[in-house]
Amino acid sequence: MLAVDDDPSICDLAEACLTADDLTVKVAKDGRACLDSLARFLPDCVLLDLNLPDTTGLALLASINERHPRLPVIMLTADIAVDTVVAAMQAGAWDYLPKPLDCTKLKATVRNAVTQHRLAMRVSQLEREAQGGYGGIVAASESMKTLFRQMDRVSASDVTVLLHGESGTGKELVARALHQASGRSRGPFVEINCAAIPESLAASELFGHERGAFTGADQRRIGRLEQANGGTLLLDEIAELDLSLQAKLLRALQERRFQRVGGNHDVTPDFRLIAATHRQLEDEVAGGRFREDLFFRIAVFELELPALRERDDDALLLAEHFLPDGLRLAAEARQVFLTYPWPGNVRELQNAIEHASVVATSGTVRAADLPRRIRSHPSVQPDAHASVAAEGEAAGTETAAAHDLDPTTLRTLEELERAAIRAAIARTDGNLSEACRMLGIGRTTLYRKLERYGIERPGAGDAA
Amino acid sequence: MKPAADLDPLFRPLLPKYLAARESECATLHLALQQHDFEQITDIGHRLAGSGSSYGFPAISAHGRALEVAGRARDGDTAGAVIGELEALVRAALAHL
Numbered sequence: 265m266l267a268v269d270d271d272p273s274i275c276d277l278a279e280a281c282l283t284a285d286d287l288t289v290k291v292a293k294d295g296r297a298c299l300d301s302l303a304r305f306l307p308d309c310v311l312l313d314l315n316l317p318d319t320t321g322l323a324l325l326a327s328i329n330e331r332h333p334r335l336p337v338i339m340l341t342a343d344i345a346v347d348t349v350v351a352a353m354q355a356g357a358w359d360y361l362p363k364p365l366d367c368t369k370l371k372a373t374v375r376n377a378v379t380q381h382r383l384a385m386r387v388s389q390l391e392r393e394a395q396g397g398y399g400g401i402v403a404a405s406e407s408m409k410t411l412f413r414q415m416d417r418v419s420a421s422d423v424t425v426l427l428h429g430e431s432g433t434g435k436e437l438v439a440r441a442l443h444q445a446s447g448r449s450r451g452p453f454v455e456i457n458c459a460a461i462p463e464s465l466a467a468s469e470l471f472g473h474e475r476g477a478f479t480g481a482d483q484r485r486i487g488r489l490e491q492a493n494g495g496t497l498l499l500d501e502i503a504e505l506d507l508s509l510q511a512k513l514l515r516a517l518q519e520r521r522f523q524r525v526g527g528n529h530d531v532t533p534d535f536r537l538i539a540a541t542h543r544q545l546e547d548e549v550a551g552g553r554f555r556e557d558l559f560f561r562i563a564v565f566e567l568e569l570p571a572l573r574e575r576d577d578d579a580l581l582l583a584e585h586f587l588p589d590g591l592r593l594a595a596e597a598r599q600v601f602l603t604y605p606w607p608g609n610v611r612e613l614q615n616a617i618e619h620a621s622v623v624a625t626s627g628t629v630r631a632a633d634l635p636r637r638i639r640s641h642p643s644v645q646p647d648a649h650a651s652v653a654a655e656g657e658a659a660g661t662e663t664a665a666a667h668d669l670d671p672t673t674l675r676t677l678e679e680l681e682r683a684a685i686r687a688a689i690a691r692t693d694g695n696l697s698e699a700c701r702m703l704g705i706g707r708t709t710l711y712r713k714l715e716r717y718g719i720e721r722p723g724a725g726d727a728a
Numbered sequence: 729m730k731p732a733a734d735l736d737p738l739f740r741p742l743l744p745k746y747l748a749a750r751e752s753e754c755a756t757l758h759l760a761l762q763q764h765d766f767e768q769i770t771d772i773g774h775r776l777a778g779s780g781s782s783y784g785f786p787a788i789s790a791h792g793r794a795l796e797v798a799g800r801a802r803d804g805d806t807a808g809a810v811i812g813e814l815e816a817l818v819r820a821a822l823a824h825l
Contacts, residue, residue: 272749277742
């Protein structure tokens with residue numbers, strides 16, 4: 265829970281009392297610290313003093329209610345006049361406690377508030393699961409359920425989120441879902457794809473410009489950061505942002521203010537930032553292409569979106585979801601959806617369904633109706649395993665690995681897996697991203713398996 | 729001066745820290761009075777009114793309320809007298825720890 269009081273001695277009492285009840289107590293000394301704290305984590309309850317140095321408890325209560333309508337706020341007051349209590353309850357306080365603080369009453373009131381908040385969060389989580397996903401995201405796999413649980417933790421707060429995932433994994437959908445589940449859902453959701461804006465226009469696009477700022481600027485333009493006021497800003501493909509703009513963006517995020525291009529007065533929009541990229545930002549930082557300070561600024565809470573090949577049978581679920589009414593999938597087409605690795609992820613699958621819907625001549629989509637690239641992929645051939653081994657032998661450079669994959673020799677699954685990893689690394693000249701794609705596993709999984717099988721990570725020795 | 733007998737046992741370990749802070753706060757109050765900073769006197773009085781009884785010292789709360797009233801009225805004489813009494817109360821409480 266979060267205790268907001270400018271008197272440390274009252275916060276000490278609340279901490280001593282509630283810590284004994286197994287609650288973690290964080291402290292904020294004024295309204296600004298309270299809102300900053302709520303932007304980073306969402307407690308189960310707020311204990312709020314009516315008198316604060318920078319604002320009134322009632323004004324702060326209104327701000328908290330606006331952003332976190334389900335968060336119970338208990339008002340703490342030395343003044344138990346009826347009109348004060350009525351004003352607090354009418355402003356949306358969950359309950360109030362008079363000073364002097366009574367530990368027994370404090371424990372009971374906070375415990376009730378915490379229980380109610382946890383129940384409300386659980387109900388909303390179950391509602392989402394009953395609707396089959398999060399903000400319309402179709403998924404049943406364990407990897408996506410893990411993602412949803414992480415989204416639950418972060419959605420209600422204002423914390424900056426960095427989404428990482430391959431192209432087509434649904435980063436925009438996740439960002440929209442986070443916005444919808446947040447206290448800012450009534451505000452705008454503004455998206456900008458940093459890879460799609462010409463470098464010369466990027467500053468104006470982000471920060472806006474004043475009339476006459478440059479040739480052609482015949483009227484004032486409000487930039488995306490300002491458009492997102494009161495809502496959420498998604499900076500998609502943030503790694504593609506030019507280094508000089510990264511510096512400007514960092515300054516704007518740190519100072520929470522900036523000037524439009526050609527302007528001379530500050531604008532101070534209030535938005536929640538979500539950034540997304542398909543690149544490994546740590547690698548971009550190491551390569552000098554992305555500012556480390558900006559990375560730390562945006563990577564407050566990182567969400568890894570699983571590739572479709574890591575989502576169990578979700579490909580089939582999605583295929584049936586995207587399939588137009590009146591069409592159904594033949595058994596062999598269903599098998600293709602389950603075995604093809606979907607390097608283009610959900611976007612590729614959606615396009616494949618659109619293609620098949622046009623090509624299918626009856627009410628059934630067959631494997632032959634799918635794009636050639638998919639139906640001719642080795643992974644969907646009847647004897648995919650044998651063909652991969654044969655392909656490996658033909659490559660010449662990976663004879664030992666290919667021998668390990670010989671389908672006529674019975675080996676344990678672990679041996680086959682080790683051999684497949686070695687073959688993939690050899691075939692991709694040590695490019696782990698490519699190897700992951702070839703093996704149909706994520707980078708983290710690959711690292712774990714490399715360690716497990718004692719296979720040296722390509723380039724790992726160079727760092728020493 | 730001893731804390732109220734019904735003070736929650738969980739709060740007792742906090743008493744030394746609380747009283748030490750009040751002792752140094754008395755010095756702050758003397759300085760504020762010298763500088764005629766009645767806003768600070770009012771603020772500190774308000775906080776003392778809220779915290780004293782919570783720590784089992786209703787007399788500190790009562791003096792806090794008196795300070796708050798004197799501060800609002802910019803009544804330096806009363807404030808000075810209340811600060812003196814408060815200082816004595818805090819020292820007596822510290823002596824009983």
